[in-house]
Amino acid sequence: MIRYLMRKVPSVVFVLFASSVVAFALPRLAPGDVAVTLAGSDPTAANIAAIRKELGLDRSPVVQYWDWISGLFHGDLGQSYLLHRSVASLIGDRLESTVELAVFATLLVVVIGTALGVLAGSTRRWWARTALDLGNSILVAVPSFLIALALILVFGVYHRWLPASGEVSVVHDPAIGIQYLVLPAVALALSPAGGVARLLQTEMARVRNEDYVDLALAKGASPRRITLRHVLRNSFGSAVVAIGLEIGTLLAGAVVMESIFNRNGLGQLAVSSVTSRDFTVLQVLILGVVCVAVICQIVTELVLAALDPKIRLGDQ
């Protein structure tokens, strides 16, 4: 496993390096000058130059990039020019909200996706299979924001069962916090869950045709044992891959969910820093998302190897 991880290092480093350059360069390519914005009512040339010097914007981009990256390695994420606060504290304030949403949604993806997939993959009745098939396809096709709108209309407006806007920290008040979390998390999770379910179902159908299932059948194993021990166990690999792949989608979807449900998370921070051109905040957020996506991908492959003894990482 160590050897496998070592082999992945160059490509991971390249992706992270390229993303950091993109994250650093993109906001700076935008028209407009932070110094002019900061100068506000006194935009004289001298004043602007002084501000640029103070912020270090007069140095070459390469030096600025190097400063930023070496700061990151020392745990210094930088300062927001516009809000006069450290980026770390800005992110720290919002982190909990997004993590709560993402973790809860991922749990739902795993539970709902596996349940629907196993049901669709093991039922023998054609009508149940058709219904589950259709249901999964609809879940995959409908984007999370439309599911969110439907949930808000049904559970937030027509029946006022759950709050459709705002948030309460789950850590401080679990009972109320969960209520605020249910609608956005379900909306975020259903579509990826449909994807996981569909993959699991296809995989189970494929595994059912394998010779060893016939053999188990011939030896007189019960259908239940065949499904659980022989089919399901050998199908989980694809579900794990699907879950790993969906996490990136989930993070992107979280940005929209935060906007729809008025949650004050990292997505909202990213959007506000785009509109206010606060690029020291933005570059950290962009790099953070890419890091999370890369880590998820590696963890997926490790879990896959743990599940399937045929894959021996690093032995080739």
Next chain:
Amino acid sequence: MTDLPLTAAPAATRRSLNPTLARYLSAFRTPRGVVGLTILVVMVLAALLAPVLFPGGYDQQGATTFAGPSAGHLFGTDEFGRDIFVRSVYGLRVDLSLILSAVPLSMAIGTLLGLSGAISGWLGAGVQRLLDVIIGFPGLILGVCLVAVLGAGWFALFLTILIGGLPSAGRLARGAWLSQQDREYVLAARVLGVSRRQLLVRHVLPNAMDAIVVNGAVWMVVGVYIEAGLSIVGLGVQPPTPSLGVLLNNGLRFVVQSPTYIIGPASLLLLLAVGVSLMSDALNEAVNRR
């Protein structure tokens, strides 16, 4: 003797090109294809003819605000008494113009990038690494980055959809190139002195084409969702221009006063997505039927 294969080759392509087109067209003979095509044609016509059908434009204000759906206002009216159906049809113009321009371009550029491995192996591998970086950015995050550079608007959305689609087309084209380059007939053609360009156009591209066309149709649905997602967040097309996403964004603000506000634009968006999905399913079926 040496002329023989060269004169035979163009005839063979002419024969193989028409069945290809015929195969794509056969998608529109299946029920799914017919329904999908009908939905899309009606939507494109409505979008094109919007100024003729609704000469008042999308900003015409009426007396009643937040009216529910009625015969006069199919989707009701918004906070300024504007007809939401009219605004939705005008919004459709933005969405359709985005996906119909960005997606074909994205597939074409992606294919070229994928085939760049034919020029030199080193270039092909390098391009793949770059496409991997794009994959690292989930659709909406890419959009956020581009909006940061370009400012919110049609062009940022266009580029998001275009760049986001590159890796899929690139991988499909590269896959075809890698799988075909060692085949005997490709080697034979190479030995006969067929140029690299002809080799790619006649032998490699037809093998990738089916998958890329279907992939393009799938990416159109994603494009519609990217537009809606970014507009809901507030980084899409800027008001007063309506797009389906902008209408959802506005509707969400008044969801308690006027729950019907978002239903119209949302169902139109869903209908557009269903139309494109049906088409891509039908194309997929037609391509795999041979």
